[in-house]
Amino acid sequence: MTPEQMRDASLLELFSLEAEAQTQVLNTGLIALERNPTQADQLEACMRAAHSLKGAARIVGVDAGVSVAHVMEDCLVAAQEGRLRLRGEHIDALLQGTDLLMRIATPGDAAGELAVPGFVAQMAALLDPAAAFSAAPQVVTPGMSEPLLAAPSLASADVLVLAAEAQADVEPAPRPGKRSSQTGERVLRVTADRLNSLLDQSSKSLVETQRLKPYLASLQRLKRMHGQGMRALDGLKSQLESSGQSPEVLDALAQTQRLLGETQAILQQQAAELDEFGWQASQRAQNLYDTALACRMRPFADVLTGQNRMVRDLGRSLGKQVQLQIEGEKTQVDRDVLEKLEAPLIHLLRNAVDHGIELPERRLLAGKPSDGVIRLRASHQAGMLIVELSDDGAGIDLERLRCSIAERALSPAETVAQMSEAELLTFLFLPGFSMRDRVTEVSGRGVGLDAVQHMVRELRGSIELTQVAGQGCCFQLQVPLTLSVVRSLVVEVGGEAYAFPLAHIERTLDVPAEAIVQIEGRQHFWHEQRHIGLVSANQLLNRPQGQGDERSLRVVVIRERDQLYGIAVERLIGERVLVVMPLDARLGKVQDISAGALLDDGSVVLIVDVEDLLRSVEKLLTTGRLERIERNGASAKGVSRKRVLVVDDSLTVRELQRKLLSNRGYDVAVAVDGMDGWNALRGDDFDLLITDIDMPRMDGIELVTLVRRDQRLQGLPVMVVSYKDREEDRRRGLDAGADYYLAKASFHDDALLDAVVELIGGAQG
Incomplete structure (x- = not known):
């Protein structure tokens, strides 16, 4: 609600907003008090929340809210003063009161007020009759115990704020439009579109x-x-x-x-x-x-509102004592990602309570505490949000799972018997698969997991399940921190750039042409003791086949559950963080493409929809239209190759550059320092010089200066490659006469090879 809307809102609408915020405080505090009834800070927070709601309800004339909040406040004050020790029945009743307050504050919910007398009587019965205060159920009305503050002729929003400030024991509420965060920073409301x-x-x-x-x-x-x-x-x-x-x-x-x-x-x-x-x-x-x-970006805690209460109530309805422990509440995540994560997390939490945590008597027999624990942890890792949800329950009965798979004819019994644990667990993500014999209101371990997986993949993420028999299960969700940007591997297909989101990439490989084999009419290659199917990206994306003459294929390996596919591309351009630009809605769904983006040079790159691409792969396999990938092999004999001199005092760097360039077909010579390089240049002909800066005897700047002064070598292209990535170092190299300056940290993404091609072209003369 914007500040303008708040000024125009009615008192009842403002009371509903305050009730929503204060009931969240009550839910969190009461669940904490259930574990530790004497926790002073939580008692204080709950008492203040009930007191604030009582005052707000009195101002807007909601007598039912005043009555409920009043008896809740009395109970919490008694606990603060040590006259009452909160037990399970007190917490249950206070949580019921919290729900009742929210119903009373919800416009159109008349049934909430009808339940107030019964609740007040219930609270009176729970309070100790010998206590120093009266526990008789009374409906508090204006003027009965505390005078109603006079409402001056002001805007409705200001009335509520001033009334709250007038209560001596309530912290002043900030005025609309001038709210402040806990750190003292000013907080403004801005629309999502802006x-x-x-x-x-x-x-x-x-x-x-x-x-x-x-x-x-x-x-x-x-x-x-x-x-x-x-x-x-x-x-x-x-x-x-x-x-x-x-x-x-x-x-x-x-x-x-x-x-x-x-x-x-x-x-x-x-x-x-x-x-x-x-x-x-x-x-x-x-x-x-x-x-x-x-x-x-918003804290991960924003998606956890009410989850503690949901886990607690669901556990008690099933006869279980369950605690939800949360780590990483302050982890920052994109607002859109948080909204889409809520439903998957609810699915997983309900499954953990229902089918993960055992009944107290079974836990005691297994040597565990009677209270089950579910842990939810959020953290950042390599630009991704990692959410781990684990329980200390019984885990998954693998033998029972094998029987369920065989009974549903999803795989032959003899094949199921030989499956590994990871392969068996993938069946839980199939649509409609469940280990439950009958459907209940609470999902079984398999029910809903296919929906969870689908929602996570819509976020360009992945989900993985692991378990230890008798000790519990762990779901790990990996999703981007934001949907606005995506970390991708940019490749070249048919002369155009395409981006594969890193979340779907298993690895990248250089596959020798001789390592590709034909099995049942399909191309495969052997990697890490398994066959991986090979498909051409040119065929999948309807791009013309490139005329490559290299002796190996660039392959991007993507994973679909336990199945790996190799996508052959022409070139790996490198890893990029791309700003997602949605496609025009008038285009409809473009096959195998999810969005677009711009590269650093302003050129357009299309972001691949990996799930759609995998469906295209399956379609090609089932229809038998998969084309064979042809390679021309090594370079023709007798064709001259361009020569490159690499000058660097580091053996590792020299060999890395030599291998990179040699694999691209260049003839490479090396020199160990500037003096050695200068002697090589004077005694032989080269098409390109690549040199480091810091070297013994003669550094790279001196070498480049000599090259530019020499009549024969003045036109020789020169590239400086250095660990130094400072602006002044780059200027020194360029001022000395170098044509290109590259940091050594850029080796991983073909930047060196791209620069060589820009300076002298391909390897063939």
């Missing part, structure tokens, strides 16, 4: 700033070419002077050199300013995007 628009605009700004990088690289290349032109004019001037040319010719040449010198100074200044502007713009855009994204 937040989404802000995030969309900030993400586009972030992408746009990345488009400056190619212009900066072009300016650096232009500056180097300008320097080469200046050196060429110096050589021409020397030749003209020695050949006795007229003064007019020499003056014209000097004028040309002067003009070029001025333009070189302007070019250097503009390049430096644009470089600085690009860096600052990217930093500001990143900060803007991070701030906009943080506005959408």
Whole structure:
């Protein structure tokens, strides 16, 4: 509700909002008091919540709410003063009162008021008659025990706020529109559409700033070419002077050199300013995007409202004592993810209480405490939200599960007998599968798990079940922290970029052409002691087949339950964090595609719908239309290969670069330091020089400077690769004459190979 809506709301609507907030406090506190009846902070919190509701109900004239809150407050005050020890029946009654208060505050629920006299009588019977205060059931009306505050002629929202502030023992309520968080920060209400628009605009700004990088690289290349032109004019001037040319010719040449010198100074200044502007713009855009994204994030505790109470009440209805222990309540998650997580968590919690936790007598016989424990833990890991829900119950009877699978004819009995535990547990996620003989109001362990899995996959996440017989089960849910961005592996298929969400990727592989085999008309390869089916991404995505001449395939392995599939792509571009851009609704459902995004250079990438893609794979397999992946094999003999010199004092880095380039077909030579590299350059011909900066005898800056001064080597493309990723180090390398500067941390995503191709093209001459 916005501040404007709050000012226009009726007193009853405002009372309903306050009742919703205060009953949450009561639910949480009463469940804690059930475990520790003397916990002072929880007693105080519950007493204040009941007192606040009593005052608010009196102001709006809801006498039934005043009566219920009054007897609840009396009970809690007696417990605070030590005149009453809260037992199970007291907690039950107080929780019933909490529910009754919420019903009374709900517009249109007239039945709530009818239950008030019975509740007041029930509370009176529970209170100790010998207590110093009167426990007689009385309906408190205005003017009976505490005077009703006069309501001045103000807006309804202000009336409620002022009345609450007038109660001496209640903390002042913040005015609408000026609410403050517990940290003292001002809190404002903003619509979800505005937040989404802000995030969309900030993400586009972030992408746009990345488009400056190619212009900066072009300016650096232009500056180097300008320097080469200046050196060429110096050589021409020397030749003209020695050949006795007229003064007019020499003056014209000097004028040309002067003009070029001025333009070189302007070019250097503009390049430096644009470089600085690009860096600052990217930093500001990143900060803007991070701030906009943080506005959408909410603590994980927001999805837990009422779950403690639900677990407690469900357990008692089944004759079980169950505690819900929660860790990571403050873990930040996207608002949309939280909303979609609520239903799966309720499914899993109900299953854990009903079919996971045993009855108290069975737990005692098994040597366990009579109270069962369900643990819910949320945490961040590698950009994902990890939710673990475990119980200390009996676990899953695997033999009974085997019988259920065989009885339902889901698999032959002899096959079921040989299945591993992980394979057996996957059957619990099949639609309609249950180990229950009859349907009850509370789901069995299998009922609803297919729905849970479907909802988790809609979040681009995964769910995994593990169990230990006699000790309990554990469900692990892995979902993105936000639906606005997705961590993906970007690949090239048919000359275009596609993105696979990392949550669905098992691994990536280079599969040699000779390792691909035909089994029953389908292509497979052997990996980690199992056959993995191989499918071409070009066929799945209807892209033209690339003309690759490499000796191995780039394969993305994706998992569907216990089944692995290999998707052959042309190139692995690398891991990227993509801002999701939904497709236009007028397009309908695009096969195998879920959304779009923009890469750093502004080009469009389509995000693959992995579940849809897996259905396409199954369709190709069942219809027999799967095409064979053909490779042309190694490069033709006799074709010259481009030569690259790698200069680095680290053996590991030298070998890594050599293998990367050799696998792409380049002829690679290595040198151990700058001096060794300089000798190699003077004695042989190369198409590209790749050098480190920090090396003994001669560092990379000195080596590049010598190369640019040498008449024969002036046009040799040079790439600097260094651990140093600071702006000043990059400028030093480029100012010395390098064409490209790359940090060594970028090896993992083909950035080195992409840069080599940009500078000198493919490996074939």
